[in-house]
Amino acid sequence: MSIQIVTDSTVQLTPDELATLPITVVPLVVRLGKQEFLNDGIQITNTQFLSHLVNDDELPKTSQPSIGQFLEVFDQLGQNGDEVLCLNLTHFLSGTVNAARQAADMSDTKVTVVDSLSIDRGLAFQVITAAKLAKNGAPLETILNAIDLHRSHTEIYVFLNTLENLIRGGRISKAAGGIANLLNIKVMAEVKDGELRVAAKGRGKRFIRKEVDELVDRIQTVAPAKVGLTHVDNLTQASEVANRIKSALPDTLVTIHEAGPVISTYTSVGALAIEFYTD
Structure with a gap:
């Protein structure tokens, strides 16, 4: 059994980090008028979005991933007995971490949800360290202690x-x-x-x-x-x-x-x- 790391799409990770580490990213949602896109870099690119941000009269809207999005990821990652550590952006800026917690309560997978109290590359610092430790077989307690250190530093x-x-x-x-x-x-x-x-x-x-x-x-x-x-x-x-x-x-x-x-x-x-x- 190993530990899988889950985070959300406000994180800033390089392609190499995503390719080599056990990290799954759950996308937030972006709304442009009546159109809705996953913030996954595929449904709408940064360049396309920037054009809307500059030219549209209405400010784009964002929303947290649904409980169902998290639940699907948690259940899938836990199918072979793995457990999940989910790190999300600060609750002061989004309800994402609360959606993850509700999904964790519903999932058959063992899931630990952590409010990073961070965002962007600051969130990535915690996620990368957690993923590297998990990849090397570190226990959950060791990973959580390392996350705490990153948060405070x-x-x-x-x-x-x-x-x-x-x-x-x-x-x-x-x-x-x-x-x-x-x-x-x-x-x-x-x-x-x-x-x-x-x-x-x-x-x-x-x-x-x-x-x-x-x-x-x-x-x-x-x-x-x-x-x-x-x-x-x-x-x-x-x-x-x-x-x-x-x-x-x-x-x-x-x-x-x-x-x-x-x-x-x-x-x-x-x-x-x-x-x-x-x-």
């Missing part, structure tokens, strides 16, 4: 040109946003204890450059083992940041990712997330 910062989509989508309150949706105010947000919070705000692109530069300087000082960069149509800045980190820290794993539809919906065009894990 991961930092996630998101640089946004606007909070409008987060507020419209109900992922952050107008009070938390303050004046950030007015007068060309830019925002640095942080995922802290699973919740997205405004950490700093200022006017114009100079503010964003300053905050990114200060964070990169700190990363070069703490020398994290892993750094993930996720962008929404902002590859130029993501590449510049990656090159600076790689130049200073050649032993640090740095990956660049294009945000999928769920993340893009709320962060909007030009967003950049910098996520890192320190041992």
